[in-house]
Amino acid sequence: MTSGLRKAHKYIWLLLIIVVPVIMVFSIKDLDIFSSENNTASQLMGSKKVSLNSFENDIVKTSVFESHIEIILKSTLKNSSSIVYDMDEKGNKSNVIGQLTTAGIYNFNINSLPKGIIIYDDLKHVEITKFSFKWD
Template identity: 45%
Template sequence: MTSGQRKAHKFIWLVLAVAIPIFMFITIKNLDFNRSDDNDITAVKTLNEKFIKTAENDLIKVNVYKKYIEVILKSPLKHASSVVYATSNQGKKGQALGQLTTVGIYKFNITDVPTGLLVYNPLKELEITKLTF
């Protein structure tokens, strides 16, 4: 390395040492890290509300309320792109409600109470599980 390259290398690293923390601060300053308060409030609301219908299998548990459906994913899915659909009376795929990714509780807004629920992988065109209420 020549003396000019050493000076340029030193200058570049000094600029990066100052610029990286500034960019990190700018990117994370608007993120909301206090989500636990919202989850506690919704958990209390969920406990006070009574579900209309419920169904369960070894993969998911579903509670249907007046305005939303709560899907509890018990174990990880083998397919990352799984979509939840409301089913019609004939058991056919209806309105798409949302996507399931990891184990947890998912809430999807609804207008009408469906007769069942279908977890489907649209990429592989594979039906993962189906529940009727």
């Protein structure tokens, strides 16, 4: 490596140290995962609420309450960017509810009762699972 290449290499790496974290911040700021606070099970144990509707398959178990949705992810998904969406009347994804990462219990606050839930991989544009709720 010549001295000119060494200088260029040094400046490129210094620039990357600054640019990569900024790109990462801008890429996750619109995911809306920070606004829906995940409540732990210990926070909800004080109030025993009855679920309005529930659904279970081999991937997740979901219970809908008046003010939140509880999603129990049975095992870690192969898709690293799994986002939970609210389903509209036509069966399409509409609003972001939250993000699923590893196996565990997730609680997401909701404003209104959803028609259904879609778990979708935003990076690969693949629908992981989808189910609808029937309200009386």
